[in-house]
Amino acid sequence: MEISGVLSRRNMPDEIGGFDLSPGHSEEEAHVLAVDDSLVDRKVIERLLKISSCKVTAVDSGRRALQFLGLDEEKNSAALDGLKVDLIITDYCMPGMTGYELLKKIKESSTFRETPVVIMSSENILTRIDRCLEEGAEDFIVKPVKLSDVKRLKDYMTREDRDGNEGRGINKRKLGEACDVSPSFSSSPPSISSSSSSWSAPSSPTSLDSPTRRLKTSTCD
């Protein structure tokens, strides 16, 4: 695959397979790294981001994301020069490395720990959401991703630059809708119904810490 000039770096191999780069990286436009093993979802998120004036790099696994960021264990190189990543958006359930594991690795890195990471998941599981937020995710989007979700991300992408940790919104849009909880071979209480309209939780994730709302996590923890 063709790699754009922005990736020129002595330690980078000539070709990295599996990357989909949008050409002509510009300094003004936000650059988003999207991670999803689903081809359909990658295509959709890519379009959603581009239509929201973002540059997009879409990869199909956590491993490839780490390679792209220069955080892969196999490489000794530090982050790539001139590579600006303004947001990382990743699916939660992926084979190999989950989005949660990817999130942790990013937060452990000195170069990218300040980069906002957003988790996407088709499953609306509060323990999962909590865990991601506690690990430092900026937001959690329930799939399918809509244009309004991406527009919201853009808002706090710019706010992040100025205000640091402000604007920790949580997309609870889907809380009231019927969704399968996927209790992973054991029974679990059904999903909690609450207001289905979007709301912003207070910045502390402990507001979600109600015992009755805890649900068993699904197979891909």
Next chain:
Amino acid sequence: MDGVVQLQRQLLDYTALLFQEGFLNDQFTQLQQLQDETNPDFVVEVVSLFFEDSERLLNELANTLDQQSIDFRKVDSHVHQLKGSSSSIGAQRVQNVCIAFRNFCDAQNTEGCLKCLQQVKNEYSLVKNKLETLFKLEQQILAAGGSIPM
């Protein structure tokens, strides 16, 4: 231009029917809204990916459920993927069967799973058919010099 107007009406009616019958939901509309002059084939492209992906998954499901000792985790994983992609394009009925399918996986209910496999194959086949008809109508409109109504 009478022919074009008629085709456009046909398309609108057909699309409305698909929504009414639950084949498609709002997510499909979302995708249509992402299509424009710079990306005129976006919906067809995404849906084509969905078709390829689904056919692969349906084959895998048939194989996995055909084994002597069924690996329900594997079945669940395939269904999860199918549920995800059908949800992403708004194929509501396929998505719904996947939800039921996953419950049977959790219960390790072989018969239930086999029934769901048949059901999801049917629903997939139906929505594929309907979407292909929809795209054909769009092509006819464009060929007649008209534009796709939204």
